[in-house]
Amino acid sequence: MTLFATYKDKSDGVIRFYDLKERRNRIAIVLIYAACILMSFLFLYPVVWLLFACFKDTNELFQSLSIIPQELDLAGLARSWKRLDFGNAYFWSLYQCVGCVICSVVFNGLCGYALGVVKMRGHKLVWSLLMALLLVPSTGGFVVLYRSFVQLGINQGQIWPLYLGSGGSPFTIMMFKVFFEGIPRDYFEAASIDGANHVNIFSRIILPLSTPIVAITAINAFTGAWSDFLMPYLCLKNSGHETVMVKLFMQTGQGANVLDQLRASLFSVIPPIIFFCIFQKYIMNNNTLSGVKG
Structure with a gap:
């Protein structure tokens, strides 16, 4: 009772x-x-x-209705990995994801800092424009972005232009701005009195106090870059810099067997799961902010 x-x-x-x-x-x-x-x-x-x-052989895959394989074909995973050249695809996908995560956190965070903390002149107008841009789908500016890549000559085999899309997300800027407004301004005033400029305030005060929103942004940027297909396909195909999603798509037209395609699908989902498991604990952290006494 x-x-x-x-x-x-x-x-x-x-x-x-x-x-x-x-x-x-x-x-x-x-x-x-x-x-x-x-x-x-x-x-x-x-x-x-x-x-x-993925642990079955070809005969068992098509003949047996059992989910659990009779024998674990561990060597088959290694053969498919080598045959599909997934190590190279992993490298370029991770290379793209790291750049997208850094650009997303830094540039979107700085925009959120300017709107939520500095509140520069015209910030209300910029905020209204960001709210309006939320109504535009992400594919709305795809044609313009790709034409810009073509005119600048950076659409053939160069991976760094793919970072640009992550550095200007209206939704991410909105999250940073709202989160930064919840941080007591006593921290910023104390830092300004000590002679800190905006760069020091952002890097040494804002970011350490913003672990949850940084983790969310990193997860969204990583999974978005990892699963991105169309832009990497147009910019990186036949360049030797194909990402995992491009490699996975190209296998459907290059005579790869079904088992290799299944194993390629398994290879493609492992890094996002690991990345999420590493950073999801920071999302749940209680960001307890106490006021400055005195």
Whole structure:
């Protein structure tokens, strides 16, 4: 009884121990859990099937209905990796992702700093324009961007132009601006009194206090750059600098067998998962900011 008595407040959460005292609530909770388990199965089954299928040989893949392979063909993964030249694709994809993450954090963060902290002249107009740009799909400026690459001669085998799209995201600028406005201005005033300029304030005060938003931006930039296909395909195809997504697409027209394509799909999803697992803990951090006393 003491356990139930502890959860009498209606603000305890969606599912409370106190609700379990009523039969209809117990039935509803069971149905909710059953629906969640079913949805989880529908989402996880293709991933689990792909994982086990990559360890099968070609005959077992088409003849056996069992998900779990009879024998684990570990050498097959190494053969597919070497045959598809995925090491080179991994290198260029990571090269692109690192540049996109840096540009996204630095340039979008500086824009958010100018709008949320400095509040330069005309910042309200710029903020209104950013809100309007949120209504424009990301592909809306694709033609103009690619034509600019062609006219500048940077559309053939050069990967650094792909960084430019990550450095001017209206949504990311909006997140930085809103987050920076929640940081007490006492920090900025104290730093200004000590002679710090805007660069020092941004790099030594703002960024260390903004770990959650930096982690979110890094995850979005990394996954977006890793899964980007169209622009890398137009700029990097047949240059020896193909990214993972371009390499994965090119295998469909180069006579690669189904097993190699499945293994290539598995190779392509591993880095984003690892990157998310590393940085997701920073998103959940409670960014406790205390005021400056005195």
